[in-house]
Amino acid sequence: xxxxxxxLAAGEGQATAFAQLxxxxxxxxxSGPEPVPPGxxxxxxxxxxxxxxxxxxxxxxxxxxxxxxxxxxxxxxxLEREAGIAVLVHARQAxxxxxxxxxxxxxxxxTWARYRLVLPPASEDPTFDPRPFLGEPRNPLVYPExxxxxxxxxxxxxxxxxxxxxxEDAADAPxxxxxxxxxxxxxxxxxxxxxxxxxxxxxxxxxxxxAENPYYAPIDFDSFRRMYEAIRPLIDPxxxxxxxxxxxxxxxxxxxxxxxxxxxxxHPTRAIIKTIATLPAARGRGLxxxxxxxxxxxxxxxxxxxxxxxxxxxxNFSMSMSARHRTRHFRRYALYQxxx
Numbered sequence: 493x494x495x496x497x498x499x500l501a502a503g504e505g506q507a508t509a510f511a512q513l514x515x516x517x518x519x520x521x522x523s524g525p526e527p528v529p530p531g532x533x534x535x536x537x538x539x540x541x542x543x544x545x546x547x548x549x550x551x552x553x554x555x556x557x558x559x560x561x562x563x564x565x566x567x568x569x570x571l572e573r574e575a576g577i578a579v580l581v582h583a584r585q586a587x588x589x590x591x592x593x594x595x596x597x598x599x600x601x602x603t604w605a606r607y608r609l610v611l612p613p614a615s616e617d618p619t620f621d622p623r624p625f626l627g628e629p630r631n632p633l634v635y636p637e638x639x640x641x642x643x644x645x646x647x648x649x650x651x652x653x654x655x656x657x658x659x660e661d662a663a664d665a666p667x668x669x670x671x672x673x674x675x676x677x678x679x680x681x682x683x684x685x686x687x688x689x690x691x692x693x694x695x696x697x698x699x700x701x702x703a704e705n706p707y708y709a710p711i712d713f714d715s716f717r718r719m720y721e722a723i724r725p726l727i728d729p730x731x732x733x734x735x736x737x738x739x740x741x742x743x744x745x746x747x748x749x750x751x752x753x754x755x756x757x758x759h760p761t762r763a764i765i766k767t768i769a770t771l772p773a774a775r776g777r778g779l780x781x782x783x784x785x786x787x788x789x790x791x792x793x794x795x796x797x798x799x800x801x802x803x804x805x806x807x808n809f810s811m812s813m814s815a816r817h818r819t820r821h822f823r824r825y826a827l828y829q830x831x832x
Contacts, residue, residue: 500536545571566601596827627764636826651803695716697743735783746780
């Protein structure tokens, strides 16, 4: 018997149903739910009075590389395969009725929010089931098959890699350091005494650096501030590096943090390189690679035996930077698309 599918506006009833789904799935104890945007439509599949699947539906116009209106399926959870597939099919049909050019998922309204699915290990992957890191997508490994059964196909692939020798410099590290120095570039840690000004710098650089990322759309500063307020207790100024030219104008930044989910004897054992942002005009000088080297060294000085190069698009330059070091596969992820 098919579940009953109900459309709800974002709000108390939807939030309760989504919270119940998350609680029953049981993967999310270490991470809070991401709010559904006000005004979003939501679908919930019910088996009697029990929610068994759900998702949110939003749209956005003219994302980078995706002209026209894009539909997005976010906040997807399912306790039953058939209910999940039914919700996904219903979602793509509802978005197609709005005239969207494509439907992406899972994507919680923006690539600034949570998106992508963790993929099951591939047959060629070594046996390795590492503990998730803070901020990593989490989902039951059956979800990718459910998206595919609902007619979606992979449109973008991502990977995290783990560097278990952060104390070893790359062979070209001295060369990159010399190039950066010769260019008159200064690299400094974040100044916590000027936190608001520093956050504005990170925001401005992010908008310019990420403008050509797949499915990008800008956000406002208040939204950006809320994102960083959520992780402010984790900020170690020595792991947030800002590059400036000789006049003091920012050229890029890199943001890393000690992963609280890796604690052993009450001390984190690994660092996460979360954000690599370099202005287009500053690329090609070895700057990003040099800052990467400095982050690794700082993590090692803080007692970390590993550094995770997190959530890199497989065609992005960050994969090349990661390849300079002795890394191995950590986990893979994918974003899915359905075309009307």
